[in-house]
Amino acid sequence: MTLVLIFVGAAVGAPLRYLTDRAVQSRHDSLFPWGTFSVNLVGCLILGALTGAGTALPTPALALAGTGFCGALTTYSTFSYETLRLAEQKAYFYAAMNTLVSIIAGLGAALLAYTTTRAIVFQ
Template sequence: MTAVLVFVGAMVGAPLRYLTDRLVQSRHDSLFPWGTLSVNIAGCLVLGALAGAGTALPGPILALAGTGFCGALTTYSTFSYETLRLTEQRAYFYAAMNAAVSIIAGLGAVLLAYSTTAALIA
């Protein structure tokens, strides 16, 4: 049953990632991958909140929303590819900023969501 929940969560997360990425990127005339950054930070917020809920969250919900949805919504491989592509295009500033902002904002989003949710549930 857990595998089915992961599958269902991924069925929602993957298309949402694609659509959000395209929508956000279409609004920016820049080499910087704003769409990927947006979905990754959103996924960090959701997963941080799920983790912050701790044992108050049933395991099946974590499988559905955490592993399935967030796993399909966020994308480390695309982040890595886009950073490499920026480097190949000699857009070194954008490549460095993509790496730095993705890591710092992602960790910050997880920390914010985790601590907020943990405080609300405790």
């Protein structure tokens, strides 16, 4: 059953990643990969909140939303590819900023969502 829930979550997360990436990127005239940055940041927020809720959520819900949905929504491989593509294009500033901002913002988003959810759920 867990495998089915992961599959369902991924079936929603993957197309949502693609559509969100294209929608966000089409609104920016920049080399910076805003679409990938956006989906990864949202995924960090959601996964941080799920982790913060911890034992308050049943394991199947964590498999569906965390492993399935967030796993398919976020994309480390595309983040890596786009960073390398920027470096190949000699857009070193954008490559460095993509790496730095993605890591700091992602960790910050996860921590913010984790601590907020923890405070609400386990008050």
